[in-house]
Amino acid sequence: MRNKRLQNRITAGRFTLPTAIILSLFGWMLTSALLPEMPATESGYSLWQTVCSSYIPTWANTPLSFILYSIIGYFLIELNNTFAIIRMRASVQTSIYFLLMSVCPALHQLYAGDIASVAFLISLFFLFQGYQHTKPEGPLFYSFLFIGVGSLVFPQLTLFIPLFWIGAHSFQALTLKSFFGSLTGWFLPYWFLFGHAYFHDKMELFYQPFIELGTFHAITFSNFPLWEAATLGYLFLLFAVSSVHCLVAGYEDKIRTRSYLQFLIFLSLCIFGYILLQPMLTVHLLPLLLIGVSILAGHFVVLTNSRASNVFFICALAGLVLLFGFNLWTLL
Numbered sequence: 001m002r003n004k005r006l007q008n009r010i011t012a013g014r015f016t017l018p019t020a021i022i023l024s025l026f027g028w029m030l031t032s033a034l035l036p037e038m039p040a041t042e043s044g045y046s047l048w049q050t051v052c053s054s055y056i057p058t059w060a061n062t063p064l065s066f067i068l069y070s071i072i073g074y075f076l077i078e079l080n081n082t083f084a085i086i087r088m089r090a091s092v093q094t095s096i097y098f099l100l101m102s103v104c105p106a107l108h109q110l111y112a113g114d115i116a117s118v119a120f121l122i123s124l125f126f127l128f129q130g131y132q133h134t135k136p137e138g139p140l141f142y143s144f145l146f147i148g149v150g151s152l153v154f155p156q157l158t159l160f161i162p163l164f165w166i167g168a169h170s171f172q173a174l175t176l177k178s179f180f181g182s183l184t185g186w187f188l189p190y191w192f193l194f195g196h197a198y199f200h201d202k203m204e205l206f207y208q209p210f211i212e213l214g215t216f217h218a219i220t221f222s223n224f225p226l227w228e229a230a231t232l233g234y235l236f237l238l239f240a241v242s243s244v245h246c247l248v249a250g251y252e253d254k255i256r257t258r259s260y261l262q263f264l265i266f267l268s269l270c271i272f273g274y275i276l277l278q279p280m281l282t283v284h285l286l287p288l289l290l291i292g293v294s295i296l297a298g299h300f301v302v303l304t305n306s307r308a309s310n311v312f313f314i315c316a317l318a319g320l321v322l323l324f325g326f327n328l329w330t331l332l
Contacts, residue, residue: 007313011092011302020095027102027324028066035105035331047208048112048153061110068114069101072287075121076294083128085260086299087253093298100290103324104231105331106283112154113284119150120157120288127167128260136173137181144185152189154284155209161186163270167263217280227327228282232275234323235293239268241312242296245304252303261299268292 010016031038056064073094080086080093101107123146130139143164151157165182168174190206197206246261253261271289275282301313 005305005307005310007301007310008305010313011090017091017095020098024098024102027105028062028108031105031108031328032062034328038105038109038331045112045155045208045212047205047212051153052110056110062108065108065110065114068110068118069098069287071118072121072291073097075118075125076291079121079125079128080295080298082125083257083260084254085257085295086302087257088302090298090302092302093294096297096301097290097294099320100235100294101287103320103327104227104286105327106225106227107286111284111287113281113287116150116154116157116284117287117291119146120160121291122146123150123164124291127164127171127173130168130173130178131171131256131259133173136168136175137178140168140173140178141181141185144182145188148186148189151186151213152193152209155213156278156281156284158186158209158213159274160267163267167267170259170263217278219277219279224279226330228279230323230326230330231286232272232282234319235289236272238297238316239272239293242293242300243268245300246296249303261296264292264295268296 076094076097077091080090086093123143126139126143126146130136130143133139144161147157147161147164161182165174165179168178168182190209193209194206197203243265246265250258250261268289271285271292275285275289278285300309
């Protein structure tokens, strides 16, 4: 261990994940103490607002948000262990996810994007499962089923369907049967919503997700919060370095793993573009973005062992501390 660089000591250490969880909890408690009445950003989606006001008490917002992020952290480990994206049973991607979430105090409230991100990650799991599958209609049905479930609370998740079709095509899983199976999976939650709305004579419940999906907010950066700009800048730098490493050193991975990583790069880049087109939805899209960035960053820090990567790793850790302080300061 003495000969290993700090980067490798931390990423290969057995206490990395527990330490990240403890630091994350400390960040959440500090945020709650300094910003006890921080309001959640209104989504403008009446169905989600109705659910929040009717079934979720205000005091439960922060605990529920942390529980959802913990579920995502667990599934990130399962995703890597199942598909060997980082070529070892690593949990560093979950550690990175917890640390990135903790330095964004505004995300410690419950948003529709939090629930959507859980469905998004499970959908990714089934999409990866369809890689060169002999009967891909099954995995794609479940993948798009969870997109449909997530889109009930965050309708814009439906816009990721074409991206998942591109991913399925690159995984050689898109056939005529799997295409219609994916459409059936996506529409199934809406079929139940239609039955509920029709039975209770509240058809507006069925129309609301489609109305919200067709709503395009004005592109304006005049009211773009400083914490969002700083966080996105940090994430894009982390994403760019990790993506370049994946593309340059891709020959070291299996073809299957290379396909997974390339799709995650493409998906994360599209989310960055979506945030620029719809900055009003940043708080909902950031949890989705952090999934891809955490996996790519975990792949980078675990599988590199050079002086330059070690320096970048140390600077990234220092940047996390500075970013947390800056975000807190801007929200006070």
